[in-house]
Amino acid sequence: MQSGKEEGISYYVGIDVGTGSARAALVDQFGTVVHQAEEPIQIWEPHADHYEQASSDVWAACCHVAKKVAQFAGSGHIRGLGFDATCSLVVLDKQFRPLAVNAEGDRRRNVIMWMDHRAGSQVNRINGTKHKVLDYVGGVMSVEMQPPKLLWLKENLRKECWDKSGQFFDLPDFLTWKATGVPARSFCTLVCKWTYSPEKGWDDTFWKEIGLEDILEDNYAKIGNQVRLPGAPIGNRLTSEAAKDLGLPEGIAVAASLIDAHAGGLGVIGADVKGHSLACENQPITSRLALICGTSSCHMAISKEPIFVRGVWGPYYSAMVPGFWLNEGGQSATGKLIDHVVRGHEAFRDLQQKADARGQHIYTYLNHHLDQIRKSEPVGFLAANLHVWPDFHGNRSPLADLTMKGMIVGLTLSKGLDNLALLYLATVQGIALGTRHILEAMQAAGHQISTLFLCGGLSKNPLFVQMHADVTGLPVVLSKEVDSVLVGAAILGACASGDFTSVQEAMETMSKVGKVIFPNEQHKRFYDKKYRVFLKLAEHQREYRAIMGDL
Template sequence: MEVPGGDREPGSYYVGVDVGTGSVRAALVDQRGTLVAFADQPINQWEPQFNHHEQSSEDIWAACCVVTKKVVQGINLNRIRGLGFDATCSLVVLDKEFRPLPVNHEGDPHRNIIMWLDHRAISQVHRINETKHSVLQYVGGVMSVEMQAPKLLWLKENLRETCWDKAGHFFDLPDFLSWKATGVPARSLCSLVCKWTYSAEKGWDDSFWKVIGLEDLIANNYHKIGNKVLPPGASLGSGLTPEAAKDLGLPAGIAVAASLIDAHAGGLGVIGADVRGHGLACEGQPVTSRLAVICGTSSCHMGISKNPIFVPGVWGPYFSAMVPGFWLNEGGQSVTGKLIDHMVQGHAVFPELQAKATARCQSVYAYLNSHLDLIKKTQPVGFLTVDLHVWPDFHGNRSPLADLTLKGMVTGLKLSQDLDDLAILYLATVQAIAFGTRLIIEAMETAGHSISTLFLCGGLLPAYARATATQDPSRVCDLHHSSRQRWNLDPLSKGRDRTRNLTVPSRIR
């Protein structure tokens, strides 16, 4: 789709591709950073059994080709200067000839990606953590089952003949896309540091891979998992190959940047937002006082510092993994947007909600927000949940407890199941997610961070802003919105608290 006000006059253009959990999105921007066009395309997911989540690299590449062709329609292709990818930190498995290999017991090579939220490797990650290896201090002291080492160990122990022995290349999904576009199998520092235990200063640690039983990955200078590492944004090889250019509908030879994980791309984009001229309390404060919260299927909390800060239960510190020259700490909640979908879509009156939202040409969540305003009467909307509470760790706790065994809980349920009950359950869920963020902030500040402002982006933003405004874990000082996110958030700017600021940046420098 073309974005109103987009500039299609002569100039340079750049294409960005974002691969999320459920869809691929592409944006065309001009040399000033103005969004010119946007397109999205759903991608398939498989869940063959509980805690197993899989995708297809061929399916994802095909979706990338659809969206890039859409956003450059009507554009002089000779003015396109560059291409960049970000994607979820999912594990892509290919053989020695770069063909897909199965990551499933069914032997289906089309499903060759273990998704980021896959929790099949619980036994493996427990054993890794029992080693108490020194690299674990850089992941908050406890490795997550969502990182790549336990998934690799699971493949070795469970799919030795059909996958592990045949594997030639293991990629993080962002790096797979960069390779597919350029033929260069280099890895991004972002992916390797944040998900693979690589050190920006020391490189790979042989002793770690040996002690966890994956010493075979050391062979040929770590050829299978990456021995050429580039900083995010570095130009790859000779640019876009002719074959990839034909697939994507873009000119051959244009620059292709080393990739970023999707949350880190969002963090990089918003943490440096230009807030001048809006009268915000955060104007003039250092960038290290900002926390970028990327809230979608899951939520990630990105804070940077000049010196390394070790936060128990929070990933990092990672050097130059997101912002060059800064250390990154990354908190997170494994399911947030997915949890809201689960709670709302599983309710008995969801069909009624769908019908009413459709009749108003609204999303179900916009309808729920308006319904909450209707039923709150004269009291603040947050008081609707005084007797209903949610513990949101339905998929374990990533931060700050770092306990994948935790489960979710709802307390205060009644026998009634009407639309009011669903709306209040929805509100209690987003409030719980917001309070989870508060726990992460408190852990980071206890360890040495000084956070004054939250910068939010992502599809969960409207619900998150409502929760923070009504429950007051943050002071909402101002809310701006991008051309892709035009939610009416002005009423939320009245929420107040003593300590913090919440802002949604409209312009990125």
């Protein structure tokens, strides 16, 4: 580490914009989160599968949380700022003012969120081209990526939005523009969500073939012609206006951003695991998979050479760790699915009252309740005859099938708290089985994964963590700092400041192991059986669809 200040402690501010909130952390040079703050962000859902936000709300929330954490620096020096955010689409006009992305004409709502699925027909047409750029997104583009959203805007809001547009930002890049005034884009966002090639740049033939030839104008100025590696400094540093808004020192380094899941990966995957009896201690970093689990889940595996995995995004070069290729599996609804199942159950009110009476979170109470009803058998075995296929919001990986639906097999007339707890357990198992499905696709293609590194909100749930260890048969490493996404964002700021010579050096210094969870080997036969049922559910769903499609 090369500190720019010899006296005092160096700090970095990491700002993370998730699905429903903005968070900031003040992180010291050793990777310790000194203080953090959170502020909610409003979501609009004007129609089914339409999710929108306001970029002004997002920036205001970032400013609010940054001011809260900055005051805890004391005599230390804040040296850099890093952003990460969801891969939502921000639309601005030629004067950099918000443009409406909705038929209501509400210009304030100028963000199409990552989980918005309005562009289903557009993504089907894009995938129908079988263009060569699709080879780098697992062969099939997701509706959650940006080209289908752009095509939807052109076809549905041409006069109101498309013809007036000046900039289309991925949300992480919008934030660095707000901080610096420079409309540069990150390799991470452009490569992962926009079809940019690190070697060849933009492919004109793709945009022309899908009907977005006007994107080529002015050397792709609307979607980005200045590209920076994650952690590289954005030229102008923090402007005086942004410094005042954020409560941070003017002129500090601002780093090229990451998508939120990728920041989580950066925050955990490089941790020193010496002394924890893990195989990956003596293996290359490519033996590790970072699992970032919150509203949705992302599965990040890196490799020295490109690996093509059908139904898994990538390979993306230098999109998370510079110099490595990245494959990104994912589940579009995990935390959101658990909430949906639990809160929609008839016994939820009873659960809420009992959890409140004990001063516990509802999931802490449910985990305790499962322990109470399991008697002598392992908790997981309670769901031997209750099975969940978790694709309530389509399958991102490895089937890459937006039309897949959720399935629950084994329901009874029971409607009490015991039944709710079992359904919760089966849902968590279904999500873990989905992770195993993704892992097997990655390993069949050439990845050699021996250890899972978990972070994100769901990593705070012991049941969720243990189920992932038991179902996959792999040990799970939890970060010392639970909010590894924020550490990842701070690592970006640390790199931009020049205090570290590389992202890899910053990762090794600032990522710390907290706890290791090992699988219960004696439960392997049970989860192998559950996995066989899991695969049958997908097979049967497709059979049912074929039958009904014959009308």
